[in-house]
Amino acid sequence: MSKIVVNDISELPAAVKTIVKSFEWGRVVAFYGEMGAGKTTLIKALCYEMGVRDNVSSPTFSIVNEYQSPKGKIYHFDFYRIKNADEAYDMGYEEYFYSKSFCFIEWPEKIASLMPLEYDKVTIIKDGEKRIIEF
Numbered sequence: 001m002s003k004i005v006v007n008d009i010s011e012l013p014a015a016v017k018t019i020v021k022s023f024e025w026g027r028v029v030a031f032y033g034e035m036g037a038g039k040t041t042l043i044k045a046l047c048y049e050m051g052v053r054d055n056v057s058s059p060t061f062s063i064v065n066e067y068q069s070p071k072g073k074i075y076h077f078d079f080y081r082i083k084n085a086d087e088a089y090d091m092g093y094e095e096y097f098y099s100k101s102f103c104f105i106e107w108p109e110k111i112a113s114l115m116p117l118e119y120d121k122v123t124i125i126k127d128g129e130k131r132i133i134e135f
Helices: 009-022 037-050 085-089 092-097 106-114
Strands: 003-006 028-030 064-069 072-078 104-105 120-127 130-134
Touching: 003 009, 003 104, 009 037, 009 130, 028 106, 037 104, 037 120, 085 106, 085 130, 104 106
Parallel strands: 028 104, 028 120, 072 104
Antiparallel strands: 003 130, 064 072, 120 130
């Protein structure tokens, strides 16, 4: 496991370059952290680093947003608002998770029983204004 300390937002682009290098294409990546830790901000920066040119925003109400990168699709999930795993079943989560496209998941603890056996984990720890990112 690696760790990066981001003291302020200006350091995020350099951190993201390091994190992206650790990813294999087409992985499910679960993002853990308290509300306001910066999960969406980190995912936006990762998407832009990976070549997404669309506007990247939180899928809080839509649950999933789809972005196009030069290497293929990236799916961004936010499961904060779901009440139970059945809602993920209803949206056809398997089609996304096993698509061989990147799946960035906020609030994966809401669907813990549905997570694939293998996935990458990113944890953001809020420490005042700085963030500690473990991956």
